[in-house]
Amino acid sequence: MSSKFLWITDIHLDFLSTPEVDRFIGKLQSESPDALLIGGDIAMASNISVHLKKIEDAVDSKIHFVLGNHDFYNGSIMSVKKEIRDLVKYSSKFVYLDDSQPIQITEDTALVGHGCWADGRNGDYASSDVMLNDYVLIDELKDLSKFQRLAKLHELGDEAADRLRHNLNLAFNNNKNVLCLTHVPPFKEACQYQGHVADDNFLPHFSCKAVGDVMLEVMHKRADSNLTVLSGHTHNPSRAQILGNLVAITGGAEYGKPAVQDWTW
Numbered sequence: 001m002s003s004k005f006l007w008i009t010d011i012h013l014d015f016l017s018t019p020e021v022d023r024f025i026g027k028l029q030s031e032s033p034d035a036l037l038i039g040g041d042i043a044m045a046s047n048i049s050v051h052l053k054k055i056e057d058a059v060d061s062k063i064h065f066v067l068g069n070h071d072f073y074n075g076s077i078m079s080v081k082k083e084i085r086d087l088v089k090y091s092s093k094f095v096y097l098d099d100s101q102p103i104q105i106t107e108d109t110a111l112v113g114h115g116c117w118a119d120g121r122n123g124d125y126a127s128s129d130v131m132l133n134d135y136v137l138i139d140e141l142k143d144l145s146k147f148q149r150l151a152k153l154h155e156l157g158d159e160a161a162d163r164l165r166h167n168l169n170l171a172f173n174n175n176k177n178v179l180c181l182t183h184v185p186p187f188k189e190a191c192q193y194q195g196h197v198a199d200d201n202f203l204p205h206f207s208c209k210a211v212g213d214v215m216l217e218v219m220h221k222r223a224d225s226n227l228t229v230l231s232g233h234t235h236n237p238s239r240a241q242i243l244g245n246l247v248a249i250t251g252g253a254e255y256g257k258p259a260v261q262d263w264t265w
């Protein structure tokens, strides 16, 4: 019997009224998944825990999740992560993938994940005039010069890459297939806008090259294995075959209209 993994990303529940949130969570409950995957941008710093608890109360399955940039808005990365770690500690359902070992989800498949961060390395950061809300609404990124900010983006991307290098190798030691959940897409080919790869102005803020490089490094050495990456953040759906054994899928999203991604495992 095949398992039902429900994947949602960029649900931005803070854009909904309470009845609308309840309706969406009711839909998740009615799907009775074997596991739920949440790819980040769930809400904002002040209300992410409330929304996650509502999902926990409604869904019987394990809830594997990563956080997205919006989840830290009007707060700090450090304090939101601490709050989330406290929440997860007392739950039998939540798995915060940034902190987790690989999870066995089928006989020959493991799940890993990390929120990742757009690390400024793809595209042309120096010339880019994009000013994300991240750079004014997240404590660690605000009040920095453009190049101080780039150093911080590199640090966040590198942290994700180190963690995923470790977990991907661990997962592939015992599995033919690995599923990796991220918020930020690791490849520019998976970072699209209206059907085309995003341009050099936007790529620095929408893709995590450090993580993409690690995935290429790992998959070049593991020709007989397969890696599927599920990301979000761009809100523009895409599917990119990066290598013969590496596919990167990005979920679509619209503010105010959270949806289950059309994807089957």
Ligand SMILES: [Fe+2]
Residues within 6 Å of the ligand: 010, 012, 041, 068, 070, 233, 234, 235, 253
């Ligand atoms: Fe989003």
Ligand SMILES: [Fe+2]
Residues within 6 Å of the ligand: 041, 068, 069, 070, 183, 232, 233, 234
């Ligand atoms: Fe995002």
